[in-house]
Amino acid sequence: MLQVGNLSFNYGKTCVLKDINLNVKKGEIISVLGPNGVGKTTLLKCLLGMIKPCSGFIEMDEMDILKMSSTHRARLIGYVPQAFPSKFPMTVFDAVLMGRKPYVRFVPSENDLEVVSQVLMSMNLNHLGLKDFDRISGGQKQKVLIARAIAQEPNYLVLDEPSSNLDVRHQLEVMDMLRKLAQKENIGIIMAMHSLNLASRFSDRIAMLKSGCMVCNGTPLEVMTPKIIETVYKIEANIHRINGYPYTIPLNPMPENRTNKELLN
């Protein structure tokens, strides 16, 4: 289990995250929702050990991640970034092979190549193997980045808005892929999301952040209520239940001047 306890983080004097508590079990998908600038990315960076929290703890399978070597951490937790800013051409196979870094001493071994080709195979990406990463579609890129993280053979996966640059079909495909990966490989997935409906449809639990604080954390049906949406996003919204999933229909932005207290009461 990935456990986050009383986590706080400040940039200078600005408080970005305050008293965050979160558990992610293996095989489970958790979405972190909230408006822009609410601290979602900061939370993910803390989980990946890229930045050190000011207080609180993060434990992965009962080990403190701050005390791990970066290689050890990379074997436990994979990261799927939003973009891949390479200016140099690179084959898809080479891109996925990067995920073997925590296991490579000097140069990738036969086993590393084997793992990469198996990952490509299992994600139906092997026809892309020797293509240039820059010349495949946005949806394919996202899948390749996920494949790279899977090649790390991690227990947990952190994704930064995996659906943000994709068309509707690819959004569903990528989410479906993550869902299957979580179950099949028994990986705990935590992802920052913008789309409320994709999060509701594909997550086991949703954590809502608002100005650095956790507003609520529960199943999509528990969390997706007009009141919570109103509190967090300052919008008026209807929730409809289709096939057992809550779907949010945003209606109007709320006037800015109402205080949080009024909203919560």
Place this chain on the structure above:
Amino acid sequence: MNTDCLTIKNQDMKNQYKALKYRSLVLLAAFFLIASVIAVIALCVGASSISVTDSILALIEDNGMARSIVWNLRLPRVIMALLIGIGLGTSGAVFQAVLRNPLASPFTLGIGSSAGFGAVIAIVFFNGLVNEYAVVIWAFIFTLLSSFLILGVSRYKGATAETMILTGIALMFLFSSLSSFLQYLGTKEEVHGIVFWFFGSLSKAGYREIVMSGIMILAPMPFVFRFAFDFNLMTAGDESAGALGVNVSGVRMLSIALASLMTSGAICFTGVIGFIGLVAPHIARMIFGSDNLFLIPASALIGGVLVLSADTLGRTVWLPHVIPIGIVTSFIGVPFFLYLLIKKTKEYW
């Protein structure tokens, strides 16, 4: 049945990838062969009319005059040309990878112009026209100074590619204008010497210089190669490389230091031979792709081939004159590079 089929396909993917890398290995061997052939040709041609057979014989037995010319004039020059090409090609590949920028080269980081400023100081103030070691030492001091400045700013501001490139470009302008200022103060002879140094020349290459620049260029090589896989990860962004366990700023600072040392080994003894550091990695990338495990040795070999061919042409096409190597590399290199850039439409670049 179904799983059998999957395994076969799976093997296929891995084997295709391995075939691609095997092809790269064969090409590396081919370039090594090309370099050797050009080296032999370079030993056989020159201002004095010794026959090709005499030149080759001179390598293995004492045949008087020919032996002296080949061993004392041509061989050190050939070795030095190869070394310089290897140094500039490798350091260029390293700079481009760790700075994640296809425009990066030893010269965009101001290392070329700081070495130049060192040489100018030596010529104007320390009698560098007579005492050539003064030029080498001062050029070396200033290459170290500029790389320490870049590393210092990076330590303070964070070792991002942008910080380093901007610092390097600022230093380049600073040292160029300082050089111009000293040239303005210098005598006619001094200015002539400075201009000559900036052209680059291999005519003073001797065995002592070879040993010194050989150490500076070849000693960092294993360390640079050790980081090749990390370079691959760093070209895909600092954050994700960090998340995969690469100590990004550490690798970047150390690599810049090592590549700067290689660059100064290449230019301190011979003057600023521009362009190779930029172009050799690009030619290598067009042929080998961006995998640094192959790109680095390929850039080294291609750099060596380019400098050696340029020098050999420079000292043979316009006898009895010797065209400075810096000029020849640009004359041949630029059109060749543009040709490749336009012609190449396939996967890589």
